[in-house]
Amino acid sequence: MSLAALGIALPACSSSSSSPAETLPATVGLEVHAVSGLKFDKTSYEVGAGDISVGYINDDSIRHTLVVVQGDTKVSGFELKVNKKGDIDSGSVTLAAGNYILLCTVPGHQNMKADLTVK
Numbered sequence: 001m002s003l004a005a006l007g008i009a010l011p012a013c014s015s016s017s018s019s020p021a022e023t024l025p026a027t028v029g030l031e032v033h034a035v036s037g038l039k040f041d042k043t044s045y046e047v048g049a050g051d052i053s054v055g056y057i058n059d060d061s062i063r064h065t066l067v068v069v070q071g072d073t074k075v076s077g078f079e080l081k082v083n084k085k086g087d088i089d090s091g092s093v094t095l096a097a098g099n100y101i102l103l104c105t106v107p108g109h110q111n112m113k114a115d116l117t118v119k
């Protein structure tokens, strides 16, 4: 084992770049794509219970959102938005085991719906 890397000089600041963070976190537990035809890429998703990192990718050309609903109740504090093709949003939501629905809340997109099984 070597500690020789301790002498590396880091740049003092990085004020020049302001590119948006449009990449997925390395450890996404649930990846959902919005695709053309007002739908998600799958009709059902499955993920382990707990703190779930969700990535939402827009493969369509219009704005979409992603919320989680259980019964008639939206899971509070979680909503992802992708405004245009190629947009990526991510966030985390804590879910107990159970059956949920993924929805897009944009008016007219009520067919964007998928089952989410948390186990």
Ligand SMILES: [Cu+2]
Pocket (backbone or CB within 6 Å): 034, 038, 063, 064, 065, 104, 105, 106, 109, 112
């Ligand atoms: Cu939508």
